[in-house]
Amino acid sequence: MLRCFVFCLLVMLAALPLSAQESAQTLTVIAHDSFGYSEDVMAAFTEETGIVVEVLHLGDTGTMVNQSVLSREAPLGDVMFGVDNTFLGRALAADLFVPYESPLLEVVPEAFHTDPEHRVTPIDYGDVCLNYDVAYFEQHDLPLPEDLAALADPAYEGLLVVENPATSSPGLAFLLATIGVFGEEGDYTYLDYWQDLVNNDVLVVDDWSTAYYGEFSGSGGSDGTRPLVVSYASSPPAEVYFAEEELDAAPTGVIAADNTCFRQIEYAGILQGTDNLDAAQQFIDFLLSVPFQEDMPLNMFVFPVNAEAELPEVFLEYAEIPDEVIEMDVADIDANRETWIQAWTETVLR
Amino acid sequence: MDRNGAAVAGRFRGWRYGLLLVPLLFLLLFFFYPLASILIVSLAPEGRLDLSSFAELVSSSYYLNTLWFTIWQATLSTLLTLALALPASYVVARYQFPGKSLLLSLATLPFVLPTVVVAAAFMALVGPRGLLNEWLMMAFDLDTPPIQLVRTLPLILIVHVFYNYSLALRMISSFWATQSIRMEEAARVLGAHGWRLWWHIRLPMLRPAILAAAILVFSFTFTSFGVILILGGLQFATLEVEIYRQAISLFNLPMAAALSLVQIGAMFLMLVLYTRLQRQTVVDLQSARTVARPPQTTRQRLLVAVNLIIMIVLLFAPLLALVARAFSSPDGLTTRYFELLSSNPRGSVLFVPPLEAVGNSLRFALATTVLSVVLGVIAAYLLSGRRSLLTAWLDPLFMLPLATSAVTLGFGYIIAPLFVSTGLRVSPLLIPIAHTLVAMPFVVRSVLPALRGIPRSLREAARVLGASPGQVWRLIDVPLISRSLIVGATFAFTVSMGEFGASLFIARPDTPTMPVVIFRLLGQPGASNYGQALAMSVLLMVVCAVSFIVIERTRTLGTSEF
Numbered sequence: 001m002l003r004c005f006v007f008c009l010l011v012m013l014a015a016l017p018l019s020a021q022e023s024a025q026t027l028t029v030i031a032h033d034s035f036g037y038s039e040d041v042m043a044a045f046t047e048e049t050g051i052v053v054e055v056l057h058l059g060d061t062g063t064m065v066n067q068s069v070l071s072r073e074a075p076l077g078d079v080m081f082g083v084d085n086t087f088l089g090r091a092l093a094a095d096l097f098v099p100y101e102s103p104l105l106e107v108v109p110e111a112f113h114t115d116p117e118h119r120v121t122p123i124d125y126g127d128v129c130l131n132y133d134v135a136y137f138e139q140h141d142l143p144l145p146e147d148l149a150a151l152a153d154p155a156y157e158g159l160l161v162v163e164n165p166a167t168s169s170p171g172l173a174f175l176l177a178t179i180g181v182f183g184e185e186g187d188y189t190y191l192d193y194w195q196d197l198v199n200n201d202v203l204v205v206d207d208w209s210t211a212y213y214g215e216f217s218g219s220g221g222s223d224g225t226r227p228l229v230v231s232y233a234s235s236p237p238a239e240v241y242f243a244e245e246e247l248d249a250a251p252t253g254v255i256a257a258d259n260t261c262f263r264q265i266e267y268a269g270i271l272q273g274t275d276n277l278d279a280a281q282q283f284i285d286f287l288l289s290v291p292f293q294e295d296m297p298l299n300m301f302v303f304p305v306n307a308e309a310e311l312p313e314v315f316l317e318y319a320e321i322p323d324e325v326i327e328m329d330v331a332d333i334d335a336n337r338e339t340w341i342q343a344w345t346e347t348v349l350r
Numbered sequence: 351m352d353r354n355g356a357a358v359a360g361r362f363r364g365w366r367y368g369l370l371l372v373p374l375l376f377l378l379l380f381f382f383y384p385l386a387s388i389l390i391v392s393l394a395p396e397g398r399l400d401l402s403s404f405a406e407l408v409s410s411s412y413y414l415n416t417l418w419f420t421i422w423q424a425t426l427s428t429l430l431t432l433a434l435a436l437p438a439s440y441v442v443a444r445y446q447f448p449g450k451s452l453l454l455s456l457a458t459l460p461f462v463l464p465t466v467v468v469a470a471a472f473m474a475l476v477g478p479r480g481l482l483n484e485w486l487m488m489a490f491d492l493d494t495p496p497i498q499l500v501r502t503l504p505l506i507l508i509v510h511v512f513y514n515y516s517l518a519l520r521m522i523s524s525f526w527a528t529q530s531i532r533m534e535e536a537a538r539v540l541g542a543h544g545w546r547l548w549w550h551i552r553l554p555m556l557r558p559a560i561l562a563a564a565i566l567v568f569s570f571t572f573t574s575f576g577v578i579l580i581l582g583g584l585q586f587a588t589l590e591v592e593i594y595r596q597a598i599s600l601f602n603l604p605m606a607a608a609l610s611l612v613q614i615g616a617m618f619l620m621l622v623l624y625t626r627l628q629r630q631t632v633v634d635l636q637s638a639r640t641v642a643r644p645p646q647t648t649r650q651r652l653l654v655a656v657n658l659i660i661m662i663v664l665l666f667a668p669l670l671a672l673v674a675r676a677f678s679s680p681d682g683l684t685t686r687y688f689e690l691l692s693s694n695p696r697g698s699v700l701f702v703p704p705l706e707a708v709g710n711s712l713r714f715a716l717a718t719t720v721l722s723v724v725l726g727v728i729a730a731y732l733l734s735g736r737r738s739l740l741t742a743w744l745d746p747l748f749m750l751p752l753a754t755s756a757v758t759l760g761f762g763y764i765i766a767p768l769f770v771s772t773g774l775r776v777s778p779l780l781i782p783i784a785h786t787l788v789a790m791p792f793v794v795r796s797v798l799p800a801l802r803g804i805p806r807s808l809r810e811a812a813r814v815l816g817a818s819p820g821q822v823w824r825l826i827d828v829p830l831i832s833r834s835l836i837v838g839a840t841f842a843f844t845v846s847m848g849e850f851g852a853s854l855f856i857a858r859p860d861t862p863t864m865p866v867v868i869f870r871l872l873g874q875p876g877a878s879n880y881g882q883a884l885a886m887s888v889l890l891m892v893v894c895a896v897s898f899i900v901i902e903r904t905r906t907l908g909t910s911e912f
Contacts, residue, residue: 031855033866034873036698056776056857062598063757063855067764069601070391074770076857088603166599209466209872214473220877223473223480235875242876244679244686252875299698301874329769338600350412 027279028077030271032064035081036299037292043285048064050300051279061087061169068271069094078274079283081123085114085265085327086172088206089334092119097269099209100281104288104306112265112305114330120267123287124302126321127233128173129254130160130263133218136227145228148181152196160228161203161215169264174230175261176333180326191347198348218252220244233261234301237318241296241298250318258324266302373729373748373790380783381751383589384762384769391765392607403604407612413592417612420588424572427510431567432560434511435518440552441657442519443526445650446642447638453658454523455898456664457516461571462848462894463863465576466872469889471672472509472581473500481671502747505581510571512664517570517841520565524833525559525799526641565624565794569752574615589613593755610758617753621746669891673735676884679877688879691889702870703864704886708893711847711863715897717782718789718846723839725786726793731792735800747796751787759784760855776857780857782846784856789842796838800831840901847894864890 029035035055046052056077058064068080080230083091091097105113105121112122129214131144137144139198145151151160175190203226205211209295212219216229220243223290236250243251268287270280286292293309296302303311303321311319393399407413416448442454476482476499483495490496499505520533537551553560575590597606645651677683693699731749733741752758763784768776802828812822849865862870864886871883 001881008640033870038698054859055860059760059855061597062601063760066601066858067761071770071908076764076776124405159556165594172599195574210469212875213872214469219880220873223470225478238875238879239877242874243883244684244877319414341599350521 007293012138016294019224025050025279026052026054027079027276027282027283028054028056029079029081030064030068031059031081032061032078033059034300038295038299038327041295044291047280049165049282050085050285051282053283065091068096072096072272073273076271077271078280079268079270080277081268081287082266083120083269084169085178085263085330085335086169086337087331088114088120088267089332091269092330096271098272098274098277098280100270101283102285102288102330103279104285107308108288108305109307114265114267117205120269121284121288122185122265123268124293124300124305124306125263126171126302127256127263127325128177128230128231129320129322131216131218131229131231131254133216133227133234134249134251134253136217144253144255148178148260149193151202152193152200154200156228157199158201159226160197160200160222161205161211161226163208163211164204164206164232165263165344168211170208170230170232172337172341173262173264175340176328177326178261179340180262181259181329191343194344194347202348204348220251232301233321234297234315234319236320237297237314238301239349240318241314254320256320256322258322259326261322261325261327263327265305273318352827362829363564370732373725373732374744376593376725376748377751377787379768381759381787383779384759384766385754387766388603388758388762389607392603395603400604401752403602403608406605407608408659411636413609413666416589419586419615420572420590420613421590421616421689421817423506423510423578423586424574427507427571428564428568429513430507431511432564433516433517433547434664435515435522435563436677437653437662438515438519438657439522439526439556441654442523442732443641444642445645445654447644447654447658450642451902452899453518453661455840456521456694457661457903458844458898459516459669459894460512460665460771460889461514461516461841463843464848464868467868467884468509468577468668468673469581470675471668472505474675475668475671476500476505500581503527504575506577506586508664509577509581510567510574512668513577514567514570515661515664517566520837521563521566521796521834522556522559523795523802524837526757527833528800528803528830529555541877557702558636558802561628562795562799565621565749566752566792567630568620569778569791569864570751572620573613574753579808589616590755594757597755597761599758600673606755606758613755613797614750614753619751621749625745627740636739657827673888673891676881676888679881685883690878690882691885702867703819704867704889707750707862707864707867708889710861711865711890712893712897714782714785714861714863715843715846718785719839719843719901721786722789722793722802722842723835726790726842727797727835729790730794730797730801735799752791756855759787762854776859778861779861780856781858781861785846786842789845792841792845793835793838796834797831798843799851801827806828823902836904841899843897844894847890847897 034059042053057078061082061084064080065083067078068092080091080096080262092115098119101118102121112125113165114120114122129149132144134141142155145153145156150156162174165172165175177318178190178193182193183328184190203215205215208231208270211229212231212235213224215224215226215233217224217227218229218239220239232258236252236254239250239252242245249345268284270284271279274280274336288306288307290306293304294312296304297312297315303315303319383811393403398810401899428816442450463471468593472480474480476497478500479499480493480495480497485496486492486496487494499508533555534547537547541548552679564681572588574588575594578586578588580590589612593606593609593613596602598850612879645654676687691704693701733745733748735741763769763775766775769780774780809822812826813819847864849863868883868886868890871879871886
């Protein structure tokens with residue numbers, strides 16, 4: 001029996017692919033788990049440049065950034081994709097990246113040029129906004145909340161579900177939005193606002209999936225009961241695109257009023273210590289190029305930063321891009337994250 | 351024995367000790383070494399030890415409350431699981447009824463499901479808009495849902511029992527089946543009935559298996575993460591949750607390390623206590639077969655029926671709710687979600703053909719099962735030897751990976767120098783290795799009681815009659831532990847299929863498994879994504895059910911071989 005096991009073990013190990021073979025033309029890209037693209041787009045890049053891209057998934061954005069900071073001396077790859085403005089400060093403070101100014105940045109609006117030293121390059125953005133259940137608001141003849149302050153109104157008591165900023169990226173974005181609107185000082189701070197939300201029976205859950213599928217009533221797939229949720233401006237097009245059958249209208253809507261949404265920008269950067277600088281730069285250019293930028297929306301449900309990229313039809317029809325979004329300095333976010341989350345936790349959870 | 355024979359035996363003994371070292375080396379290399387690496391980096395970043403985070407920890411009522419809640423809910427979950435599983439084990443060990451073996455295999459299914467999916471199953475069943483509430487509201491004309499379980503401690507406990515019931519049931523009943531019924535018969539003749547029979551005979555006899563099951567259930571619920579977060583809501587936090595928060599969100603490594611050490615330390619104390627209790631086992635076990643018979647009297651039939659009903663309501667109702675949900679759309683029955691699983695209109699790389707995900711999962715699970723069975727049996731053999739101070743300390747060590755935060759260990763793999771220089775940290779090999787760390791304790795805990803139960807006289811007799819140590823192992827040990835070994839192997843397989851623990855924090859090249867696909871689908875909005883996630887969960891259950899039956903078959907093959 002033991003012999004059989006040893007034999008089986010050897011067979012099993014032989015069947016597993018061994019670690020990636022290093023070759024000059026292989027570029028390792030580390031990314032969060034949601035990094036996706038269409039195969040033909042990447043194949044065209046490989047054909048044109050001879051560079052084979054290997055993707056290493058490192059969990060969620062926070063895990064990816066922390067693991068990269070920890071392994072700074074021996075980086076896990078050549079390029080990092082997907083660090084966002086809520087984690088960028090941490091990555092920049094750890095000096096993870098080699099600067100590179102892509103010529104394609106010309107077609108990227110100024111608002112996205114976060115780092116003047118070009119250590120990272122903006123690739124996509126998504127707005128974290130309130131989503132609502134269209135049917136619920138129609139049935140109850142309830143007006144939509146017009147700003148964040150309105151959510152504390154008794155009319156919306158028990159209707160909102162949000163994510164925990166300590167464990168969820170849209171949750172943190174929403175907390176930052178409230179800090180941006182109500183501030184930390186004065187008669188009515190963001191903590192007073194959260195206290196009012198708690199009094200108005202806000203529900204806090206741990207992650208986006210639980211909020212959206214478990215508690216929110218608007219999604220086609222959900223069993224939830226709350227008609228307001230913190231999600232993305234691109235969620236309604238996703239609802240239509242991934243509906244069970246073709247829909248004429250999205251079952252959910254975005255509240256895109258001024259100063260209710262927080263803009264998350266995702267960046268890519270070349271990691272210090274890479275031996276493939278040239279290939280890495282070509283890859284950054286590829287990420288900004290129109291074919292990749294136009295491929296992103298339906299793969300990752302984010303918006304392209306390249307002004308020349310056209311949005312797919314379902315986005316044009318069902319997504320909304322808010323005019324006035326809340327933005328915040330990345331260094332401020334990094335410096336205050338712990339204090340804010342701690343204060344939020346004390347106010348809301350205990 | 352002639353001199354030549356003695357020399358052979360001597361060489362064999364040396365070889366044997368060498369073999370026994372293998373699981374220890376495995377543990378040292380893949381557990382203690384990366385763990386030490388990350389703890390050193392966290393607690394002594396500049397080369398100087400800084401323990402101020404410990405001071406902060408013990409002076410904060412929040413962390414102490416978290417520790418208290420973690421221990422308390424795990425204890426409660428363990429007691430509840432045992433209370434339900436013990437009578438069921440009796441029924442399974444003593445009575446024969448149609449479909450028993452299939453039922454036992456299927457009862458293991460909850461163990462493999464990702465928490466998000468189990469949460470969805472329970473919401474579909476007892477949630478405010480769930481089946482049960484809708485029926486009750488219709489039947490009694492109520493305005494509000496009568497069952498309000500969501501975000502309460504009872505629901506956390508129910509789900510913990512749902513997950514762990516089969517673990518306790520299978521460990522205890524497989525052990526029971528190898529115990530002689532003679533002592534119990536003697537006690538009956540002497541007038542012991544009812545509770546006295548349980549208290550004086552059965553419980554002491556089953557003590558090794560009960561304790562082993564208890565410590566596993568405790569470890570699992572002690573490090574509970576998803577169940578608490580998703581079903582409990584945020585007023586409940588365990589140490590595991592707090593470690594994730596500190597390590598990922600706040601990147602406060604010293605505090606994460608301090609909490610990890612407290613978690614490991616608390617678990618170690620529990621394990622030492624367990625080992626002590628285990629050693630007090632006084633009954634000299636008599637291995638034999640307890641023959642299961644069909645229930646005869648009305649009372650016996652009633653006993654079997656009641657336990658089966660509990661099992662079905664507890665385990666299968668949520669699973670069936672899940673299956674029903676995967677096959678239903680607003681317009682009625684549908685197989686659409688299953689069809690969608692294999693369509694990829696955008697040619698996206700995030701799309702994984704279902705067969706590929708099944709293949710990846712099975713490959714990792716097979717490698718994990720083989721690795722953990724080989725290492726686990728050797729470890730159990732090592733621990734079953736003469737009880738010494740050494741084995742008393744070694745025993746808890748094999749359990750520690752179960753009590754270690756996945757985030758912490760994942761970070762350890764990324765920075766441990768040996769893993770960096772060999773490239774192992776980005777190799778797919780690391781996934782079955784990490785799974786094995788969590789799976790091995792299941793093999794050890796199932797096999798050890800059976801191995802200890804083999805009377806020494808049996809082995810001595812065989813040796814006197816001229817059997818070599820190898821023959822003793824093949825002809826005596828293997829047949830007697832095969833039942834427990836199957837249970838251990840089944841859970842090792844299941845642990846890997848369900849993607850428990852550290853592997854979620856390991857850098858992985860694109861080898862998506864079934865749980866990974868489920869997480870991906872649940873990460874995007876849209877009814878069909880949700881439906882497909884449920885469909886993939888059903889597929890996961892089917893693949894596991896088939897695998898359980900195959901594993902069960904290998905037992906008969908394995909024993910008939912000798």
